[in-house]
Amino acid sequence: MRDFAALFTALDQSTRTSVKVSALAEYFETASEPDRLWTIAILSGRRPKRTVTTTLLRAWAAEKAGIPLWLFEEAYPVVGDLAETIALVLPEGDKSSNRGLSEWIDIIRSLSAVEEGDRKRAIFEAWDSLGQTERLVFNKLITGGFRVGVSQKLMTRALSQATGVDEAELAHRLMGDWSPDTVTFENLVLTRDPEADLSKPYPFYLAYALEEDPGALGALKDWQAEWKWDGIRGQVILRGGQYFVWSRGEELMTDRFPELSVLKDFLPEGVVLDGELLAWDHEAEAPLPFNDLQKRIGRKTVPKKLLQEAPVVLLAYDLLERDGNDLRGQPMAERRAALETLAKSVPEHVPLKVAPVLQAGDWHGLSVLREASREARAEGLMLKRLSSPYLSGRKKGDWWKWKVDPLTFDAV
Numbered sequence: 001m002r003d004f005a006a007l008f009t010a011l012d013q014s015t016r017t018s019v020k021v022s023a024l025a026e027y028f029e030t031a032s033e034p035d036r037l038w039t040i041a042i043l044s045g046r047r048p049k050r051t052v053t054t055t056l057l058r059a060w061a062a063e064k065a066g067i068p069l070w071l072f073e074e075a076y077p078v079v080g081d082l083a084e085t086i087a088l089v090l091p092e093g094d095k096s097s098n099r100g101l102s103e104w105i106d107i108i109r110s111l112s113a114v115e116e117g118d119r120k121r122a123i124f125e126a127w128d129s130l131g132q133t134e135r136l137v138f139n140k141l142i143t144g145g146f147r148v149g150v151s152q153k154l155m156t157r158a159l160s161q162a163t164g165v166d167e168a169e170l171a172h173r174l175m176g177d178w179s180p181d182t183v184t185f186e187n188l189v190l191t192r193d194p195e196a197d198l199s200k201p202y203p204f205y206l207a208y209a210l211e212e213d214p215g216a217l218g219a220l221k222d223w224q225a226e227w228k229w230d231g232i233r234g235q236v237i238l239r240g241g242q243y244f245v246w247s248r249g250e251e252l253m254t255d256r257f258p259e260l261s262v263l264k265d266f267l268p269e270g271v272v273l274d275g276e277l278l279a280w281d282h283e284a285e286a287p288l289p290f291n292d293l294q295k296r297i298g299r300k301t302v303p304k305k306l307l308q309e310a311p312v313v314l315l316a317y318d319l320l321e322r323d324g325n326d327l328r329g330q331p332m333a334e335r336r337a338a339l340e341t342l343a344k345s346v347p348e349h350v351p352l353k354v355a356p357v358l359q360a361g362d363w364h365g366l367s368v369l370r371e372a373s374r375e376a377r378a379e380g381l382m383l384k385r386l387s388s389p390y391l392s393g394r395k396k397g398d399w400w401k402w403k404v405d406p407l408t409f410d411a412v
Contacts, residue, residue: 003031004039004101005134011148020150024158033185034102040188041180042146043155050144051111052119054082057143060120064127065089083139087132097129102180108142153251163189171252172199172244198239201246202272202320202328203392207382207399214402215363217383224332224386225358225366226317227378228401230290231278232297236314238264238271239324245277256296257312259351266346270324273339274390275316275355282311287377316343317355317382320390328390332398335390373404380404 010023028036041047062072072089079085099107107126111119123142130138140146156174160167173188217223233248243264245254257277279288279296292310296302319339320328327335336357343354358381360366370381380403388398 001097001099001101001104001130001134001137003027004035005131005137007039008137008148009133011150015149017154020154021158021161024150024155025161028159028162032100032102034180035100037180037183037185037188038102038105040155040159040174040185042141043148043150044152044174046179047144047146048105048109048141049112050142051108052123052142054143056116056120057082057086057123057139060123061086061089064124065091083136083143083145086139087136090127090132090135093128093130095125095129104138105141108138111142151251153249159189165189166200168200168246168250169197171250198242199237199244199246199252201235201237201244201250202274202326202390204233204235204248204274205391205399206248206394207384207401208394208396210383210400210402214366214383214400217400220360220363220366222386224336224384225360225369226355226382226384227358227373227376228380228382228403229276229278229287229315229355230377230379231276231287231293231315234275234277234314235320236260236263236273236275236316237321238267238269241269253297256302258302259307259312260314262350263314263346263352266350267342267352268323270321271319271342272321273314273316273352274318274320275314277312278315279310280313280351289377311351313351313353315353315355318390330389331386332384332388332390333386370402370404378404 004027007023007027011020014020014023027039031039058072058076059069062069065072067089072085075089076082076085079088104126107122111122114122126138127135137146152174153171156170157167159165160170163170169192170189178188232253234253235246237244237246241264243254243261244252245257245260247253277293279290279293280286281288288310293312296306296310296312316339318332319335319342320326322338322342327338330338340354343352346352358366358369360369366381373380380401383400383402385398391398
């Protein structure tokens, strides 16, 4: 447990992503296989369930510390965290333990099957054999409330750095229904999964902010203008009879958008769409506020009520793959035409729409449209050169985001 507690401290005390990735990667390189597996499980939301009530833990901690319960209850809100309060009030232990994280989790999970007196004795023995930071981690695990400032994406990046396995492939392997009871670290992380290649997205092409007169870009006829939507940029991949949803941040989000699974029934194999995931008002035929979409982002599973309140559509604006062929080298105009042809086969009730192309006679007319962005529930305009290929990363020259000026006011 010492190594995992040291990792927890390193993650908890730093706000720098590079420091967190480095600490995680070092841990994954040196920890035992069972401990690595349980660390991955915990950081991906697969924590052990609570086996002791907080009421009992507070009473036992006060008893072990030799203080009245009322005094513990007074200290708790000052500290602000139950696990930390318990770790702070307990006397120094008189034993030591070399048990690893996985062994302690086995003990924690076994408590649900024993009588209250046996649970109390086991927890007292644990407190006696752990240091203060280890107790803190143990207490967080036993209450089922272990959290630390690390996203699954960041953990996946560190695991990739430690193992040499591609980050996108790892993200695919770690999704779905698995637990440390049913899989080994070797099978989960190191064994090649053919399905991972099916799910792999293309690097996203990112636009630069336009801060000059758009007239400097040349003739308007050489450009395609679209609304810049306030949603989640994503790629939807249809390969091997499956669908996968990737965010621009390279997070696999398939489980959060189950309504998109119907695309498999209406689109051919070997298709990759680039577009905006938006919560959609079907009556107004317009996006809902981003806050409605945000309610779904942090959830592993989306309840039926939320699916109804914030239904999601993919507003597609590019076609990167068709029939398994990479189209990124083709001009924007050709990819757009292929996207429109593909979308014609999709019924209206399917959550797929093609982003409209905006028309204007000149740059001034387009500027007028840009000023009306808020009425269209957009952030501004996207400008894409019709002859441009789909590149990787942020490249200057062919794709520009021309956002509407922010609203400002002076206040005293």
